[in-house]
Amino acid sequence: MNYYLRRFLRVIVTIWAVATFTFALIRLLPGGPLVQLRAQLIRSGASPERVETLIQSYTKIQPDAPIYVQYFDYITSLVQGDLGESISTGRSVGEVVGGALPWTLWIAIATTILVFALAIVWGAIMAYFEGSNFDLASSSASILAASMPFYVLAMLLIIIVGYEFGWFPTRFRIDPNLEAPVFSVAFVGSALYHSVLPIASMVLTGAGLQVLAMRGNSISVLGKDFVTVARLRGLSDRRISITYVARNAILPMYTSMLLSVGWYLGGTVIVEEIFTYRGIGYYMYEGLESRDYPLMMGIFLILTSTLVIGVFVADLTYGLVDPRIQTGDQSESF
Amino acid sequence: MSDDGTPVLSLEDVEVHFEDKPGLLEFGDETEVVRAVDGVSIDVMENDVVTLVGESGCGKTTLGKTAIGLQRPTGGSVKYRGHDIWDIRDGNSDADITWRDVRTSLQIIHQDPGSSLNPNRRIQTILAEPLKQVRPDLGRTEKRERILSLLERVGMNPAPDFADRYPHQLSGGEQQRVALSRALLMNPDVILADEAISAVDVSLRVEMMDLMLELQAEFDTSFIFISHDLSNARYFTAHADGQIGVMYLGELAEIGPAEEIVNSPKHPYTNVLRWATPDLSLQQTGEIPMRKIDVPDPVDPPSGCRFHTRCPEAREACQTEHPPTYSDDRHHVACFRENEDHDYWESPKLTD
Numbered sequence: 001m002n003y004y005l006r007r008f009l010r011v012i013v014t015i016w017a018v019a020t021f022t023f024a025l026i027r028l029l030p031g032g033p034l035v036q037l038r039a040q041l042i043r044s045g046a047s048p049e050r051v052e053t054l055i056q057s058y059t060k061i062q063p064d065a066p067i068y069v070q071y072f073d074y075i076t077s078l079v080q081g082d083l084g085e086s087i088s089t090g091r092s093v094g095e096v097v098g099g100a101l102p103w104t105l106w107i108a109i110a111t112t113i114l115v116f117a118l119a120i121v122w123g124a125i126m127a128y129f130e131g132s133n134f135d136l137a138s139s140s141a142s143i144l145a146a147s148m149p150f151y152v153l154a155m156l157l158i159i160i161v162g163y164e165f166g167w168f169p170t171r172f173r174i175d176p177n178l179e180a181p182v183f184s185v186a187f188v189g190s191a192l193y194h195s196v197l198p199i200a201s202m203v204l205t206g207a208g209l210q211v212l213a214m215r216g217n218s219i220s221v222l223g224k225d226f227v228t229v230a231r232l233r234g235l236s237d238r239r240i241s242i243t244y245v246a247r248n249a250i251l252p253m254y255t256s257m258l259l260s261v262g263w264y265l266g267g268t269v270i271v272e273e274i275f276t277y278r279g280i281g282y283y284m285y286e287g288l289e290s291r292d293y294p295l296m297m298g299i300f301l302i303l304t305s306t307l308v309i310g311v312f313v314a315d316l317t318y319g320l321v322d323p324r325i326q327t328g329d330q331s332e333s334f
Numbered sequence: 335m336s337d338d339g340t341p342v343l344s345l346e347d348v349e350v351h352f353e354d355k356p357g358l359l360e361f362g363d364e365t366e367v368v369r370a371v372d373g374v375s376i377d378v379m380e381n382d383v384v385t386l387v388g389e390s391g392c393g394k395t396t397l398g399k400t401a402i403g404l405q406r407p408t409g410g411s412v413k414y415r416g417h418d419i420w421d422i423r424d425g426n427s428d429a430d431i432t433w434r435d436v437r438t439s440l441q442i443i444h445q446d447p448g449s450s451l452n453p454n455r456r457i458q459t460i461l462a463e464p465l466k467q468v469r470p471d472l473g474r475t476e477k478r479e480r481i482l483s484l485l486e487r488v489g490m491n492p493a494p495d496f497a498d499r500y501p502h503q504l505s506g507g508e509q510q511r512v513a514l515s516r517a518l519l520m521n522p523d524v525i526l527a528d529e530a531i532s533a534v535d536v537s538l539r540v541e542m543m544d545l546m547l548e549l550q551a552e553f554d555t556s557f558i559f560i561s562h563d564l565s566n567a568r569y570f571t572a573h574a575d576g577q578i579g580v581m582y583l584g585e586l587a588e589i590g591p592a593e594e595i596v597n598s599p600k601h602p603y604t605n606v607l608r609w610a611t612p613d614l615s616l617q618q619t620g621e622i623p624m625r626k627i628d629v630p631d632p633v634d635p636p637s638g639c640r641f642h643t644r645c646p647e648a649r650e651a652c653q654t655e656h657p658p659t660y661s662d663d664r665h666h667v668a669c670f671r672e673n674e675d676h677d678y679w680e681s682p683k684l685t686d
Contacts (some may be wrong), residue, residue, distance in 0.1 A: 226450050228442065228450075233438065233464060235432050242433055248452070260478035323500050
């Protein structure tokens with residue numbers, strides 16, 4: 001079967017499996033969401049019939065229908081993009097996610113790009129000055145950064161940069177008092193300003209490992225004979241470092257970069273909560289606290305799908321980036 | 335190019351010492367000096383072949399790299415057409431040769447062909463690079479034609495097919511041919527072939543050596559051929575009427591024409607190498623002509639003649655005095671046994 005088709009089917013199957021898993025979770029967990037929800041609604045003083053209708057609309061569960069009908073309905077509405085009704089916000093999950101996703105994507109993508117830009121430049125410089133004091137200091141700093149959880153750094157940044165110095169805002173996506181139209185200069189400026197600390201906390205901790213990876217890759221490429229030959233031809237150092245060393249050193253990092261987007265998306269759950277940054281991570285946490293299962297399931301599905309699609313893109317494009325890999329069975333990049 | 339008797343490349347009393355500084359966590363602050371190459375003088379003429387043989391760690395690769403200007407000698411000089419290349423590089427030379435000329439004139443073929451080609455470039459692009467540098471006047475199609483004809487010349491047919499491949503799609507021998515072509519396209523005067531055929535399949539080695547010899551005449555270049563296999567060294571050197579230099583612990587023990595080195599070695603160490611090469615030893619491998627197998631530490635080489643700890647002929651004189659080089663036409667040996675009047679003959683034999 002065609003390789004691309006097979007990969008694509010695998011993506012579909014993975015997402016379907018996750019959807020099925022969430023479906024099962026919402027029904028099978030002992031003392032799970034349904035009981036919780038029912039108790040919650042009854043406590044709020046709704047009549048039993050009203051409770052049943054509410055539960056149905058929230059969770060898309062018709063308790064009297066057979067399980068396969070319920071499953072079919074659930075999947076059908078998923079395919080149509082209907083993720084159900086959020087209990088805590090009273091809006092549809094799709095609406096909540098739609099409003100929050102761009103903010104989270106911005107955080108995750110900006111983090112990934114910055115991490116790798118920093119790693120590639122810094123790691124390459126370290127490799128060139130291998131063994132120098134600069135290299136030693138940078139390696140130590142990288143290890144320190146890599147071993148610090150991003151939420152700890154986030155706290156430190158809030159305390160020091162946010163409160164002590166007051167340089168950057170410590171919460172919200174934009175200034176709540178700002179009354180500027182979306183995509184105006186003031187709006188974008190405020191958005192960027194507010195995202196500095198969340199992004200910084202993930203970049204500074206995430207870059208550590210990647211810097212070391214780039215350093216290692218570059219050192220190994222620098223030791224290759226073709227670099228010696230290029231040098232022997234009298235090519236400039238600059239030319240050698242860019243066209244010969246950098247390209248070959250960056251290649252192996254390509255996959256981990258695409259996978260990182262998923263990883264940083266997951267990381268936003270905590271970061272956004274810390275910074276009260278209303279992205280999907282923040283809503284996931286809110287959903288967890290208020291036992292808003294439909295919201296949690298919806299966001300869970302979105303996060304998983306993003307990761308799966310990231311891997312898929314990495315797989316499809318790796319052959320283009322690295323000519324040694326030909327699309328085929330051995331080209332799976334994870 | 336005229337053959338006026340000046341060597342293309344001449345090494346004079348070359349010395350390469352590596353300092354091994356102690357690491358941050360190692361105690362003591364003594365700097366260890368590894369004497370990789372010590373007092374070696376070799377001349378490489380036009381269309382010459384100089385082969386360096388010796389066991390691992392004897393400094394033959396370091397010497398080769400020093401010869402083509404990849405490694406700066408800590409003592410002595412490396413002269414290209416009579417001018418010190420490091421003076422040229424530092425701008426202290428009044429020669430009309432630039433560092434760029436030196437760089438293009440001295441090329442290399444590595445042992446591992448897989449590592450010597452950039453994995454992300456097609457053969458065409460790899461070979462176009464040196465052409466771009468040496469002949470910037472050539473157009474695209476002309477370049478392509480030259481590359482294709484060279485690929486055909488080195489036996490890679492059909493050439494257009496090979497030109498569009500990536501290095502990983504070639505066999506080791508084919509990769510080595512590309513590396514050879516790349517070196518030749520620079521139009522060099524000297525190519526260092528550092529164990530260039532060791533990674534090639536045994537059955538293809540002779541073919542590869544023949545190819546190198548044929549191309550040597552066509553491209554008017556010299557080879558410094560490094561090998562640990564005396565029989566390959568003999569084949570390659572004898573066909574080009576070159577010299578084999580035998581290295582031991584950073585020093586040149588003996589250098590001379592191939593057949594003389596192989597058939598009538600004057601240095602006891604050369605005899606050991608000959609014994610260790612099955613194709614050459616006439617009798618069944620007999621008693622090893624050496625007292626010890628272990629190579630001494632190059633950080634602290636033995637006094638006097640460096641081979642005296644292992645030499646079967648060693649006498650007490652060898653422990654104290656460093657043997658000078660005795661020359662006989664083209665054959666040079668660093669061993670007291672060449673001098674019939676030396677104290678060596680009077681001193682008692684060393685026994686362990």
